[in-house]
Amino acid sequence: MNLSSIQQEFVLHFGEMGSRWGINRTVGQIYAVLFLSNTPLNAEQIVEKLGFSRSNVSMGLKELQAWSLVRLRHLPDDRRDYFTTPEDLWEIVRILVAERKKREIDPTLSKLRELEMQSPDSDADRHAHERLSELRELIELLTGWYDDMNRLETERLKQLLSLGAKIQKLAGKADILSLVGRRKSSDKTPAEKEA
Amino acid sequence: MNLSSIQQEFVLHFGEMGSRWGINRTVGQIYAVLFLSNTPLNAEQIVEKLGFSRSNVSMGLKELQAWSLVRLRHLPDDRRDYFTTPEDLWEIVRILVAERKKREIDPTLSKLRELEMQSPDSDADRHAHERLSELRELIELLTGWYDDMNRLETERLKQLLSLGAKIQKLAGKADILSLVGRRKSSDKTPAEKEA
DNA sequence: CTGTAATTTCAGTTATTCTTGAAATGACAG
DNA sequence: CTGTCATTTCAAGAATAACTGAAATTACAG
The missing domain is CATH 1.10.10.10 (Winged helix-like DNA-binding domain superfamily/Winged helix DNA-binding domain)
Structure with missing residues (x-):
């Protein structure tokens, strides 16, 4: 070398x-x-x-x-x-995350949704079905959050990340429940239309 | 099978x-x-x-x-x-992230800090030094945020993730700059007791 | 102890992934 | 076109990683 x-x-x-x-x-x-x-x-x-x-x-x-x-x-x-490589490290992070999402997360979500279509025909499969469903919801929550973060300018993003858990205090001051209520995982727009 | x-x-x-x-x-x-x-x-x-x-x-x-x-x-x-496997999927996520951090992120941070000790002796190395430093800062910001999130109860965590970018609006209402100013990665307070 | 079931280890085999040199392809100036 | 330089492809070999069966170890009931 x-x-x-x-x-x-x-x-x-x-x-x-x-x-x-x-x-x-x-x-x-x-x-x-x-x-x-x-x-x-x-x-x-x-x-x-x-x-x-x-x-x-x-x-x-x-x-x-x-x-x-x-x-x-x-x-x-x-x-x-x-x-x-890009000068801006955040740009690198964005690209990396976007690519992995595209190649691994999105296909996994599709697969999970596809499997959820099949109705289970045994106790074991009913349980499996339930777990797949929970997993899908979790991934949807995370990718939804990612989509949101990805839309922010880098400086904003850094601010939010720096705040970390302190954001809790802000959230406490505001009307958090009404905001949360407006965005249940069930009414998120399907991920497929974001491509 | x-x-x-x-x-x-x-x-x-x-x-x-x-x-x-x-x-x-x-x-x-x-x-x-x-x-x-x-x-x-x-x-x-x-x-x-x-x-x-x-x-x-x-x-x-x-x-x-x-x-x-x-x-x-x-x-x-x-x-x-x-x-x-744990019943609770969030527990699984926590374990996975914690293990990968322990095995890959933490050693990388150590390595970066160690390399930053060496002072560069050429233009090329000065530039490399600068990039390593930026990379370290980025990882520190992300791991700091992770530490914060990891301290939250799962329900709180889910709330914050659901809020996504909406948290921006809350942050806009509050005195965000003073909070940001208080939290440089070097002076994080230990246990942010919110739980 | 002894015998048995369960698990782990490990050396050898198999499978997969990586790396290479040589040949093919592409790009372009003259 | 033709010649040169740059890049890519590809088949074969090398290096890694994964898998196996047999043997060793562990755990424990009787």
């Missing part, structure tokens, strides 16, 4: 963490390099820094592009592809 | 999703079976339902126990181990 020790340590750690979250270790490392870099990098530069084969880097970049996690750039008078 | 079609579909889907989140597919399936089950199950019963080898199930259960995701039970006059 052709990286400063700070960078190398981070890259290795990030690759390791990525692999625990279902992301190929080398893809994680490629991302980490881009994340830390000053300037856009082309594939050859990543090869030099990480020592992977050219084709492996190519595949990693393709994967990262499929996740919208890197941006393709071009430099004047240079036909190679250069890549960067 | 010896499961009703509803159960089988969920188990397969869940195993698939698990594998995308860094969880061994069969471990995910074992969890799914327990999650849906009416009653506590022993290893042999899981073998029958899923068709894995006895030792594979044993290892899967061990893994799930290491994550505190299943609970060990004993039935009267039966020395076999029986397993269940």
